[in-house]
Amino acid sequence: MPIDFLPVFLMVAVVVTLAAFILTVSRLLRPDNPYPEKNRPYECGIDHVGEASAGLFKVQYFVIAILFVVFDVETMFLFPWAMVLADLGLFGYIEMFIFIMMLLVGFIYAWIKGALEWEV
Amino acid sequence: MSDIAEKQTAADLATVDLTAISQSVLASGPEIIIIIGACVALMLSLVPHPRQNQLLAGVSVFMILLAACMSYALSDFPQTAYAGMFVVDGFSTFFKVILYLGTTLTVLMSGNYRPNNGLIKDGVFQGEYYALLLFALLGTMIMVSSTDLLLIYIGLELQALSIYVLTGFLKTDLRSNEASLKYIILGAFSSGIILYGMSLFYGLTGTTNLNDMAVALSTLDLSDPMLILATLFMLVGLLFKVGAVPFHMWVPDIYQGAPSPITAYMSVASKAAAFAVIMRIFMQDLSVLQPIWILNITGIAVLTMTLGSFVALAQKNIKRMLAYSSIAHAGFLMLGLVAGGRDGMASIMLYLLIYTFMTIGIFAVIILLNKGVSLGEPIEDFSGLAKTHPGLAFMSLIFLFSLAGIPPTGGFFAKFYVLTALVDTGHVILAVIAVLLSAVAAWFYIRIIMLMYVQPPAPVLTQAAEIQLTPSIRIVLLIATIGTLLTGVLPAWFLGFVADSIPLALG
Numbered sequence: 001m002p003i004d005f006l007p008v009f010l011m012v013a014v015v016v017t018l019a020a021f022i023l024t025v026s027r028l029l030r031p032d033n034p035y036p037e038k039n040r041p042y043e044c045g046i047d048h049v050g051e052a053s054a055g056l057f058k059v060q061y062f063v064i065a066i067l068f069v070v071f072d073v074e075t076m077f078l079f080p081w082a083m084v085l086a087d088l089g090l091f092g093y094i095e096m097f098i099f100i101m102m103l104l105v106g107f108i109y110a111w112i113k114g115a116l117e118w119e120v
Numbered sequence: 121m122s123d124i125a126e127k128q129t130a131a132d133l134a135t136v137d138l139t140a141i142s143q144s145v146l147a148s149g150p151e152i153i154i155i156i157g158a159c160v161a162l163m164l165s166l167v168p169h170p171r172q173n174q175l176l177a178g179v180s181v182f183m184i185l186l187a188a189c190m191s192y193a194l195s196d197f198p199q200t201a202y203a204g205m206f207v208v209d210g211f212s213t214f215f216k217v218i219l220y221l222g223t224t225l226t227v228l229m230s231g232n233y234r235p236n237n238g239l240i241k242d243g244v245f246q247g248e249y250y251a252l253l254l255f256a257l258l259g260t261m262i263m264v265s266s267t268d269l270l271l272i273y274i275g276l277e278l279q280a281l282s283i284y285v286l287t288g289f290l291k292t293d294l295r296s297n298e299a300s301l302k303y304i305i306l307g308a309f310s311s312g313i314i315l316y317g318m319s320l321f322y323g324l325t326g327t328t329n330l331n332d333m334a335v336a337l338s339t340l341d342l343s344d345p346m347l348i349l350a351t352l353f354m355l356v357g358l359l360f361k362v363g364a365v366p367f368h369m370w371v372p373d374i375y376q377g378a379p380s381p382i383t384a385y386m387s388v389a390s391k392a393a394a395f396a397v398i399m400r401i402f403m404q405d406l407s408v409l410q411p412i413w414i415l416n417i418t419g420i421a422v423l424t425m426t427l428g429s430f431v432a433l434a435q436k437n438i439k440r441m442l443a444y445s446s447i448a449h450a451g452f453l454m455l456g457l458v459a460g461g462r463d464g465m466a467s468i469m470l471y472l473l474i475y476t477f478m479t480i481g482i483f484a485v486i487i488l489l490n491k492g493v494s495l496g497e498p499i500e501d502f503s504g505l506a507k508t509h510p511g512l513a514f515m516s517l518i519f520l521f522s523l524a525g526i527p528p529t530g531g532f533f534a535k536f537y538v539l540t541a542l543v544d545t546g547h548v549i550l551a552v553i554a555v556l557l558s559a560v561a562a563w564f565y566i567r568i569i570m571l572m573y574v575q576p577p578a579p580v581l582t583q584a585a586e587i588q589l590t591p592s593i594r595i596v597l598l599i600a601t602i603g604t605l606l607t608g609v610l611p612a613w614f615l616g617f618v619a620d621s622i623p624l625a626l627g
Contacts, residue, residue: 091138091141105163
């Protein structure tokens, strides 16, 4: 039934209006002073050198991406766990700690190995 | 009132859950011990220690022994765990024995591997090496113990990912890097094929559990093209891991490029686990599928043996030669699949046990003779060994005789039982082909024996004093020799031991 989706459409309308409103207001209020450095694409705080497709990426991005995936998965697993924790009881609580311990071993390893150092 | 009742049922659920879970945890005790061992090894590898290698090897061996004790204690209580996904039975326990044996011996001989011309005194194997080896062991243990396609796949990948890294462990050696890259690409490819087969099976039967699948399959028509496709995809993926012929091209490069102890581990543990999965899926739970694959397997087995035996004749590098020899052995093992039934299974399992002893033994000798990765492992390393190191030469003689299948050693009985299983099931022509190809294969083993006993020592061997027999490699050689000889002297006892571990429900 399309009518069931009315709340969704309303939501979309509210979001679009709100975004447009905020952008307009800030446009009217802020000082407008663009210069080249400011208009550059901003990437992790590092000045870009040439086109992304032409140059080489630092391998550290790769390590950080992997670390990110590890913690992303952990978080993804923590949310549903938190929802049903009351039903799982003590067992679920301990189980999650075992899971986090495992991740922690990997994290400590990565940390001590210097994966979090940014060598230029 | 209802609120209280609700709370009580919830409490009941929790307690029931706990007993089921604690039973499952107990049943998977050996795996958990290995996980803890791997984590401990990983953490210890971060702490600088003057004798770190020995410490880590000691921890690894200790944890494997602990897991072996746990497996032994569990062997009297066959059970399923984790809602029927995981099983502890004679079959899995037998394979775990092979895996413990293979991994322990690999760990023990790793300390002796000096690929850098002895420049690095303590070997290159710092830290992660032992943790990764334990993770690989864990993967293979999960493979042999699981009765669910998803769990089998997880075990397979855990094992494969660890081995990919270990293959490329010689960071400065190009061959090692190349082998690792090739392995990871082809491994991903074959995993994809297995997954595709698994997903088709899931689509056809609506379950990933092998027992439920067997029930669902009994109502299906075997000539269904989807079912044939699913069976073949899964089989092809698994044969990839075993190194059977149309899918063998990765074996020589990777066996040659990987560090020698890892090559030994791959040819023993990975192969045993892959065969365990093939047997668990295609000979036990889904044995109804046999009409679909029997002809393909027969053809592949003969092709594998032929190619392995003939190409090995032309090899100049000992590890490459052993790679082709391992392909030929895989072909022989697949004949056991063709024979089928209890006898066929028992013959494969006994073969894998004996193969573990002799392969580890010959690789221990190769590690001792190795004079640096840059020189490779030419077969000439063996020339004149009988003059310089008669004891080592004699042990090599035993291992090579066993690999060739010559009577007083275990290798003969390994082949013998596969052949009797074949003849008993009426595959006489196959048995004759197998014997003829074994005769071809015997030639390249005997060539090395000739080098050792007839040729004078090569001038390179003037630095032969470098062969260092540390206590750990002595233990490896001793266990391998005793195992190879004992299986040759008391084959019936070992066969009885194997036959006891096969589920009774089978033919």
